[in-house]
Amino acid sequence: MTKYLHTMIRVTDPDATIRFFELIGLKETKRFDSEQGRFTLIFLAAPGQEGVAEVELTHNWDPQEYTGGRNFGHLAYRVDNVYETCQRLMDAGVTINRPPRDGHMAFVRSPDGISVELLQEGYLEPAEPWASMPNTGEW
Numbered sequence: 001m002t003k004y005l006h007t008m009i010r011v012t013d014p015d016a017t018i019r020f021f022e023l024i025g026l027k028e029t030k031r032f033d034s035e036q037g038r039f040t041l042i043f044l045a046a047p048g049q050e051g052v053a054e055v056e057l058t059h060n061w062d063p064q065e066y067t068g069g070r071n072f073g074h075l076a077y078r079v080d081n082v083y084e085t086c087q088r089l090m091d092a093g094v095t096i097n098r099p100p101r102d103g104h105m106a107f108v109r110s111p112d113g114i115s116v117e118l119l120q121e122g123y124l125e126p127a128e129p130w131a132s133m134p135n136t137g138e139w
Contacts, residue, residue, distance in 0.1 A: 004052070004053055007056065009056070010059075010112070013111055020094065021110070023085075025047070025077070028044055029043045029045050029050045030043045043056050046077065075116050078119045079118050079119070082100040082105070083130060098139040099134075100118070100124075101132075101133065109137075
């Protein structure tokens with residue numbers, strides 16, 4: 001039997017990354033600090049997905065530069081209302097790289113450049129300002 005556990009991403013600013021994922025609806029489920037290894041592991045999950053499908057944020061205490069977030073691919077989350085989620089992210093200063101023009105799908109990036117896909121639960125009619133909003137940057 002195979003069971004999905006989590007996806008790990010390396011982050012440079014755990015607090016900023018946690019705030020970003022909280023805007024999508026994830027919450028911290030557990031945290032582990034390793035003095036010897038000089039790192040912190042922080043696990044996040046959507047409500048009801050604790051221990052089922054989590055994101056592991058790995059923060060190495062010694063400064064490191066991480067590049068190539070795009071070659072990771074992306075994380076995907078189903079949301080109740082893609083328009084409201086994107087508006088909440090925009091209001092917090094997050095760029096909507098691929099707006100939900102079709103009422104179904106949007107892409108944003110975490111503070112460390114990880115691409116995150118937001119998928120609408122069900123279907124919403126295309127609506128402005130999203131329907132005519134252009135792409136920004138890479139997604």
